[in-house]
Each structure stands twice: as C-alpha cells, then as structure tokens.
Amino acid sequence: MSYIIKGETGDWEIVVGLEVHCEVISKAKLFSGAATTFGAEANTQVSFVDAGFPGMLPVINHECVEQAVRTGFGLNATINKKSIFARKNYYYADLPNGYQISQSDHPIISDGYIDVDLENGETRRIGIERLHLEQDAGKLMHDQHPSKTFVDLNRAGVALMEIVSRPDIRSPEEAGAYLRKLRSIVRYIGSCDGNMDEGSMRCDANVSVHRPGEPFGTRAEIKNVNSIRFVMQAIEYEAMRQVELIESGGKVVQETRKFDSVKGETKSMRSKETAVDYRYFYDPDLIPLVLDDAMIERLRKEMPELPDAKKKRFIEDYGLPAYDAGQLVAEKEIANYFEAAAKGHDAKKVANYIMGDLFAVLNKQGKSITESPVKPENLGRMVDLINDGTISSRIAKDVFAFMVEEGKTPDEIVEEKGLKQVTDTSAIEKMVDEVLAANPDKVAEYKGGKEKLLGWFVGQTMRASQGKANPAMLNELVKKKLDA
Amino acid sequence: MTDLVELTIAEALDGLAKKEFSAVELTQAHLKEMEKARELNAYVLETPEIALERAKKSDERRAAGKAGKMEGIPVGMKDLYCTKGVRTTACSHILDGFVPPYESTVSQKLEDEGSVMLGKTNMDEFAMGTANLTSYYGAVRNPYKDKTNPDKFLIPGGSSGGSAAAVAAGLCMAATGSDTGGSIRTPASFCGIVGCKPTYGRCSRWGMVAFASSLDQAGTMTRTVRDTAIMLEAMAGFDPKDSTSANVAVPNYEKALTGDVKGLRIGIPREYNPDKGLNADVRHVWEQTAEKLKAAGAEIVDISLPSTQYALPTYYLIAPAEASSNLARYDGVKYGLRVDGNSLDEMYTNTRTEGFGKEVKRRIMIGTCILLEGYYETCYLKAQKVRRLLCHEFAEAYKKVDVILAPAAPETAFGKDDDSTSDPLKMQLYDVFTVPSSLAGLPAVCVPAGTSEVNGLPIGLQVIGNSFQEETILRVAGTIEAMSDMPIRPLRVGGK
C-alpha cells in the first residue's frame, strides 16, 4: 500500500532519504582527549586540538572506530577495512578549524540495510548507503547578548556517525519507522543514546515528489529536525508544498530548508553563501585508517542480540504474535523486562500485562521500564496465580494495582488482603442462594423467559463475594440454581 | 680563549664540561652579540630573561651531573614553533599577540636536552617564501656581503631566513628551521651554514604552526655537520601526538660522522644540471665536490630522475591546497588579530584580509581554487599522482646509489630589491632543487661546499638520502665539509 498525495491534477508519490547524525558514545572526543559528557560548563571540555589552535594535530580515538564498526554490523553493512578521513572546508562560528574532519569517498561503513515494520503488518527494507565518522561542531547561543553570539566548543570534536539511507523511503510513516528502528539498533549496540531531544541524534530529510511511474523529482533538504514526530510532519508538509508548487506552475529548487515545529512548516534557509563548495580533500594530518581482521572478528563475536533476532526468538520461543514481539523488542530494556518476567511463566499473558497495564502505569507516572514499580518476577508470579486459579483475572487487576503502590509480591498481597479466589462450591452456592432469595421477582422474570437476567445474577453474586468467587464456577452454579 | 660566540656546539659542550665557562656566560655572550647585530633583523622576539634563567638552571643541572645532549647551548627558535608563554606569530600579523599556552614537541625536546632559547627568529609569513621577504616583521639581512657590491642588502633565503642569518652571524649556536619545500636548505645555502631537513615523520609536527601538513618537517640549522648531528638527535623522535610521526628509533648521529666515504655510491642526477637556470659557479662547486668525493674513494654514479621538472608545479599545487585549509582557523575568534565587522562573515573577511600578507593571500586563493570541483581532479589529484611518480623514481635511484648529491639553490644569495623578488613565479624557481626531495619526504642536508668566484658568496650542496638514512647523508656532508675550505666560524656583523 503506497502513500499517495492526491493533488489537484492527479496522484503524486514521494521519495525520502534520511541522513541521521548519531553522537557516538565514548568517554573522549574523536580526535582529542577532552571529555564528552553532556551539560558541562561552557568550554570546560575543550582541548587545544578541539579549539583549532596553531600546530595542534588530531589523533583518533579507537573506541569511536569500534563503535562505528559495531553499528555497521547492526546495519547489516560492509565494514570497510580501509577508510580515509577528509576535510570538509567551510566557515562558521561553531567550527574552530574552518574545516570539519569527516570521511568522503572512503567511509568506514557502506552498503547496509534495515527492515522496518509498518502499521499494516508489512515489512519494508530500507537501504543504507553509508556510515561515516566525523566531528561534531560547537554550540552557538544567540540570546545572551544584544549584538553577540556566544560560542561554546564543548561539543566540538565529539564523534558523530552520519548514517545515510538510500532514497528508499516512500511515506512519512516509513520515515518514522526507519528512525525508530535505527534508534533501537544504536541503543541495543550502545553506540549512541539516541536522544533526539538532547541532540545526540539528529535528522536531515531529503524529500521529493513525482508522478507515479515517472522519474524522481528535484529534492529539497530539510535540516536538523529534532524529533521523529517532527520529521514525519516535516516530510508530510514538504511533500504537500512541493505538489502544490508544481501544480501551480512552479518548480522545486534544490535547496536547504528548515522545519518550524511551531507552525509545522518548512522554510527556505536563504543561504548568503551562493558559492558553497566544501572542497573535500584527504586530511594530510592523518593517514588511512586500516582495520585489522582480528578486531573486526572480535567485534562481530561480541555483538549483542539485535531487535530483529530478538523478535524472531520471541515469536519462536515464547509463541508471541509478531506484532507483540515487535513492540517488546523496540527497546532493549523492555525486552529484558519481558524476558525476566516471562521466564518460566505464561509468556503471552505476561506480554499482555506489560503492553497493557504496565505501559499504562509507566506512561501515567512518566517512568521508564527500568524504573518500573512492578518487578518483573512479581509480574510473572501474578500470571501464575491467575493460571493456577488462586486469583481471578479480575482480582489480578487489584493485585497489580497493589504491586504498583506497595511493590510487594503478589503472594503477599493476596495473603494480606485476602484476595484468594473462592473455589469452594458450597460457599459459592450459599452466596447464590442468598442472592436468589433476595430477588424473587427477578427470579420469576428469568423463569418467565428473560434469560438475559443470568448475567445480572452472576454480577450480583460476584459483588457479594467481593469479586473473589471463581467466575467459571459462579456462572455454572447460578445457571444451575436458576434452571433448577 | 676564543670568543664564546665563535664556538661550535661540540666545542662549547666540551668547554662547559671542562668548566672553562658557564652556560650563563655562554648565553650572555650571545645576548650581547644579538644586540650588536639587530640590523640583521634575525630575531622578531628576544627573550633574554628566559634565556638567562634557563642558562642558570642548565649550570645547576650540569653541576648535578644531569647534563642533556644540548646542555647549556644557546639556540634560536623559528617563530613557527609554539613556545609556551612566549609570543608566537609565524611572522604573520594575523597571529598578533598570540601567546601559546603549550610548547611544541620539538622545542620541548630541545629544552629537555638542556638548550637555552634566546628568542624567536624571523621567517617568511607562515613559512611561505624563499627570501624571507614576506615576514610581517620585515626582511632579514644576510650577514654575507656581495664582494662586487658590499652595500647591497642581500636576502638570507627563506623561509627560515632569521634562523640562518642568526646562526651565520653567531647570534646563536644553532637554530630550529622548518622545511616544506626547501625552507631550511635554501637559507642554509645562502648563509653558508649547514641545514638539515630530516625524513618526513622523523621530528614531530605537534606545536609547529602548519603550512602544508604533508610536507612540513622540522629541522636543524648549525655551523657544522657535527653540530647538526648533535642537535638532530636532540630534536628527533616518535611523538604519539602526531599521527604522521614515525615510530623509528633515533640513532647516535655523531657516531655516523666517520669521514669515510669509501665505496659509497653517490648519484649525480642529470636533471639537476639544466642548461639554463643553474649558476656556473654553483655548477662548478658541485662538479668539484663530486671529484673530491671520488678521490676520497666514493663511486660517482650518473643517475636520472626524469620527472624532476614536474616537481615544482606539483609542489605549487599541493602546498597551497593544504595551506588554504590549514590557514582557515585564523578567523579572529580564538586568538590573534580581530578586525570587527557587522556580521560574522564580515568580521572573518576583515580579519583575514588585514591579517594575511600578500603572498599568503595569493597562496590561499590558489589553494582554494584547485580544491574546487572542476579543478580538484585535474590539478590536485593530478599533482598527487605525479608526487607518487617522483617518489617512485627516487626509490628506483636508491637501488643504485646510497645518496644523491645536488645543488641546494640554483644561485647564490640575491638582493632584496632585485627584479625577481617581485615575481612570485620567478621566486618559486629557487625551490627547484629542494622541492623534489620534500615531495618524497626524503632526508636532505645542505652543507657549504664553496664560494662563488664572481661575488664571493657561499654555495651549499645538498646530500639527499633514502628515508631514515640521516646517518649516511650526515657522513657524506661531514666529508664535504672537511674537504672544503669554508669557514665554520660566524661572520661577526657588529665586529669582535
């Protein structure tokens, strides 16, 4: 099912390619020994190398190289044994050297893909053209002074992985799914924390539109969008804008645009520099990076289980439906929680409680799964209690609520609150008798043919039991007594 | 006793060891000589307080039995080396007032080995020049005089012109230089001293203001080959802070100076002997020296380096391209000059337009141009390909010979106001013999070998070796030095 824009003059398809900048998790910067921690005081995490002082030279951080290789495995990509660093030359206040050390025609990783799941159950494969290592820039603050911009170089030189997709994305939904999947992969690997709101993952989107069956249109690049939702909005808006522009006789120009998340629009960034040419050339301060086979093999062996493999395993080992498995593996922490809770218990039921009650509670409390008030082993145990008839699924709701509030084990809660299910036939019979005796008119109605009242009797009796009566037994006994 | 400023490093180390004089006295003598010879404009910054303090410490170290390889030796520091707490400008207006909070690896090593820095020496702006005429601090005067016109202001060569003049005039016992396309060897030849550019990767580039990173190499300027051996050993060595630094052990270079060249194969490249563009006196000294070496037992081998003529254009593409990027950091934000403007770009442009001199701007423009789409392939990549060919030709040659003997400069020192100095293309031709070995990253030492019969000015020859064969080139250079009648004592500009 494809995403079609219905224009005034007919249908349009869209083509999207995404460039994602992921800040690499490492203690020190890509080419210097300064720290990378987020939120430090301005210019305290800056070495003379980062600040572009005369005579300073770059020396590469091995961990950043390993992170790129790991991520390359995660993207099912080719690990290039030889890659080369190049300078991208341009002037800006956040770029102290007047060039960014990046990689041009010899990136460390190339030709990969990731599979993304769509709402309709389809899976789409999105190609990855390349992943290369480069330096992040500093930060500018424009609102501190009426006539000055403040420059903080703490981020300058932090390692980035730029991950460039092929133009394989065909809808805003696919773009969102791609970004979520990519974020999930780098988080599983631990090569990037994927926090778009802190800027550790940033996205540029190349968008074009064309008539079905015709060649791709001219693309516009939307720069630096900082949430998945905004990326989807920006693509939707931009595609629409291009359609309207073409249909009203205009022409799409290749340009850089900015997304205004408040207005939900993209705007042209009229670049004063009409002459942009980055003049890439290999950095003469560095020589080619050559990876040795032993390191590549070691990293391959050390790779953690990634979302796709985990999903497959959850389906096969736990019998989960594909959709549920997909939900549970999206975040490593959720997957870990699920496995801790499901081990030795009814996995499908555990999955349902996680995706239903637990997610609702976490959402309400604004907590992540690692902060869950319900311990995974307690959730597993609760499911056991349901399955062995100790509590009913109705009572389980209460037990769950108590676990959230008090953090106790389900056994303790059931014991303390006396929530154990009543399965004693005579006790239930007694309660049924009482209800029937108290409602002779309703009994008469029932007997007169109003069979719908059966549910009412069951409800009344359940209420009388404070919810503890075994529902199946209760149903059976009510029916038996009424029909007697 | 000889005047202290006339000593070689080897002699001074000996005298210091024998307590004939102290490092403080040695330093004071040089500081006095510097004062007398300020007309040369060899130093752009004198640091007498620092020098005397270091000399005092040096005497203490020596007394404590902890003398380094250069203990107590007064040296000049090319203004290209960042020196902690001491203004460093690469003789550019754009680095006005820049005081590095760090010390370059090379100057640190020299200090660690006990040497005493006297000041920062003049140079072409960002090392871009052949005559030391592009310095923001003005031209340097060569202490030598043209005997046909003694009043003529002779240039010392560049870019390490201040260092060369200072060493030649006894304003220091040795000085650091840097060589990108001949910046040590040309001034050494013009000033009658020994200048050595070691193998690329031999000395750390960390803390050296960059001109062209793939070519820049630190080196030595001294009055004798032995002094070069001593100083190079102190400066060289692996530096983990420079990704292009070679992890190769530094040998004892002094030990290599056996004077024995018997059986050594010395190549004479025929392409270095063009019909035009080589001064007859230079050619004569070259031929004579080869004859003498042959007489001393060396084998003279005629060799060919066919792509030599393409080395200059290759160099003048690669070096400006790298420079255009290396010099982008001078933008008025972090250090040095700022000329304000109403916008960021205006400030950048104001600062750089005022801060850089004409030659530097010219090279930035050229370098920017040839990295542009449309030029990159045909100019920059083409030059890099020719560079590989040149390297290959040298490698082939070293299968047949041990060293190559060639002129260092096509002429002797010329006048500041000679016509050629206003034509950049003509000025570039002075690098014709030095640039090929720079492109190949090979070690080369320029040693005084004779004088011009016409003007009496010194003529240096270079001995070019294979990678990391500094020992061999120094051995040959030492032999040439011993066979020539060139003075090793300084020219006392201010009188004795």
Place this chain on the structure above:
Amino acid sequence: MSIDREMVKRLGILSRLRIPEENMDEMVGELTKILGWVDQLKDVNTDDVLPMNSVVEDMNLRERDDVVTDGDIRDEILANAPESMDGYFLVPKVVE
C-alpha cells in the same frame, strides 16, 4: 576552465578574503599565470598511478585509548581570545 573576475570573487568569498576592485585584474592575471604554468603536468602520463596523499601512507594510523586526558583548561583556551565573556568566545551576532 579560465579564471575571470567572477571566479576571483568566488574564491574570495570561499576563503574570506576581500579582493579590492583595483586588485581584481592583477589577481586574475596571477591565477591565470600559475594555472597555466602548472598545466604542464598534463604532459605526465599518470594512467594507473594512484594519488599520493602522504609519504607515510603505509604506516598504521595510530589510535588513542578512550581516556579523558585533556580539557578542563577553559582559562587557557580563552586567554588569547579577542573577545570572551562568562566562559564563552564571542562573535558578532549570527542571524540564523
């Protein structure tokens, strides 16, 4: 490709150098001359020759361990700055 005034202007913008109107022609001439001179390289046959970026290209690129060894030197970083305030470098206001 020939060098004209437009090209010189573009190079000036790219390298943040102002070429005064009166020097334009001189700069056009110099660049034309030097590009003409280096044009002789086209006579060299470089088929099958790879570009050489560094004479030490065959060394192994040395890699640092991921350890914080630098930074925390704000005063030194800012000591030479023409303009700074509150621990920041200052530049003329950038309008985004």
